[in-house]
Amino acid sequence: MRGVARTTTLDSVIDDADQRGTAARSGDIDFADLVRVLHQGVWVIDLDGITLYANQRMADLLQTTPEAMIDGSVLEYFFEHDHALLLEQIATRHRGASDDYVARLRRTDGELVVVRVHASPLRRDGVVFASVAAMSDITELTADAADNTVALHDAEESLRRRTRLMSWVAHELRTPLNTIAGFAQLLRTSSLPPRDLDRVNNILAASTHMDGLVQDLLDYARADSATIEARLQAVAVADAVAEAVSLVAGVAQQQQVHIDRNVPDLWVIADHRKLVGVLVNLLSNAVKYGGSGNVVTVSASAVSGRVECTVADQGPGITLRHQRAIFQPFERLDNAEGMHGTGLGLAIVDAYVRAMHGTISLESVPGQGTTFTVDLPPAQRPDPEPAPPDALPAHQEAGENVRTVLYVEDEPLNASLLESIVSLLPGRRLHVEPTVAGGIAAASSIRPALVLLDLNLPDGSGFDVLRSIRSNPDLAATPVFILSADATEQATQRAQELGADRFISKPFDLEQFLSLLDHHTK
The missing domain is CATH 1.10.287 (Helix Hairpins)
Incomplete structure (x- = not known):
């Protein structure tokens, strides 16, 4: 835990890594003392990017102290645009490889430091458990401050x-x-x-x-712009594969392509929607480009502490020239004529996988087929979640009092849609206000059972209405949903900070939305 007074030395990291089958010291030379006086910064992190050790030179580069760095995330000190580079490098250490690269660090005063990095894996009993990096300040060599x-x-x-x-x-x-x-x-x-x-x-x-x-x-x-968003959680690979296969089943049937599945009970740390998107893209390509009668195999296995998901086809394969550029935007294969889409598919797949701290690779031999492999961090099976609210009853009698849903929305078509949806629930009615001022006034006067807020309003933001509701003791317990197409990470985080109960992204699923409305307005 950060803030706890403890000192981590390089000796303790080395001793913990290897109970001295190989000596950490040679003769009377103390390696930790050598590291302390090096002109280079030395930084040791575990495979989750948590700092285990930093020498004084490393702390000086960042204008902090070694003690302040211990147990903190390495991402705190890397320039935001270099986060993807860092995560790729951590994955490289996990595979047991060393590398040299240039990165930008952000000091505690906000200034940038450009460093040349040599990073190598640290092993315990032959298994990589951490990474050590030596960093040299090259800021003056690259540009004036x-x-x-x-x-x-x-x-x-x-x-x-x-x-x-x-x-x-x-x-x-x-x-x-x-x-x-x-x-x-x-x-x-x-x-x-x-x-x-x-x-x-x-x-x-x-x-x-x-x-x-x-x-x-x-x-x-x-x-x-290195800002792709991923909501990481434990995901069952079999569930993601089943969902992806169901989404491409129609196309596969039309193409007379059979999809085989060999997926054991494995869990990964991933964004469920993005993992399904990755698999759908890879499966769609295998079906489309493989040709009629092709067999596509999707499988998963645990390999060296990671989980590998593979999609293999028996199609014509990909030439070496295309393999080099396959993950670039708008790159399409020679046999892609007539295929629909933006041409961004594999570029997005690559970005999704990197956002989930994974890697993607391919093996292909012209005439023999192609195999894509997605490598992701493993996860433990989570505890079962509470059962969701029951589905809507077929016949529900209205109570003595009609329950009002307040919808703050300035777009007439959206308001009309919600009016039609709410009318499906007996004993409920919709009240629409098109402005922030009207929404705040209506919330106080009609005391709604539920408030739905759009974010982009003529006289302000739906967040203004949310802030007003949460500051009013008489309304503070009222459930509030943000209902917006602006489902960026900044917007969803802001909604959570201000006390929204849910953030529902447009377009939404009608059945799920009805179930939520029914549950929160009973």
Whole structure:
């Protein structure tokens, strides 16, 4: 635990690594004393990036103390744009390899330090358990300090502009998509002739495809700026594979491609949605490019303390020229004519895998097929979660009092969609306010059972309404959901900090949304 008074020495790290089958000292030479007087910074971290040891020179480079660094994350001191590089290097140490690279560190005063790094793995009983790096300050060799400050300011301003653009794209494109998908889902719940039901399903499929293209573009922009978001948790590989296979089953059937599964009970640390997206992309490529009659095999295994997921096909393979560029944006294979998509698929796959602290590789022999391997950190099976709320009852009688849902939203089509959805729940009604001021006033006057907030409003943000509700003792316990297309990490984190009960991203699933509404307005 940080802040606890304890001292970690290089001796203790070495002694813990190897109970002296190989001596940590040779004769009368004390290696720890040598490290302390080196002109280079020495930094030892475990495979999770937690600091085990730092010498005085390393602490001086960062304008801190060795004691303050112990038990802290190495990410705290690396420049944000170099986080992906660092995670790749940690994975390289995990595989037992050394490497030299250049990185940027952020001192405690905010200034950047450019360092040349030589990093090597540390082993205990032949198994890698940590990494040691020697760092040399090369800041003066690379640029003048003032130029670095200007460059950093320009980079951060560029990142802010890009973030604002992504937020605008998400809101402006996904808001109409939410309306299209929402009304289509409502139509699907009604009694439609089979032909009309097929048409509604086509609308839903097209809106889902469009949402996927928007997500590809947003994630590509995030990956290019090293800000891609991953919500890491324990994920069952078999569940992710089953979901991915179900999503490509229709295409596989059309192409007469059989998908074999060999996935034991393994768990990984991953973002469930992104892992499914990775598998869907790899499976889709195997199905599309493999040709009719192809057999695609998806499997998983535990290898050297990691979990490897592989997707293999028996297709024509990938030439060496294309292998070198396969993960670049807009790179497409020679036989990709007629294939739909943004051309960002494998670039996004690579970014997703790196965001989950993993690696992806491929092996391919022209004429013999291709195998993609995704390497991810393992996880323990989590404890079972409480059962979700029961599904909506078929017939629910209205209570004596009608329960009001307050929706603060300025887009008439979105308000109309929610009105139709809430009307499916007996004993509930929707009250719509298009402004922050109106939402705050209505919350106080009608005392709603539930509040739904859009974020982009004419006179401010939905966060302003949330802040007002949480500061009012009479309303503080009222459940509040953010309902927005702006589901960026900054927005979801801000919602959590201000006390929102849920953040629901548009477009949403109708059945799940109805279940939540019913549960929170009983």
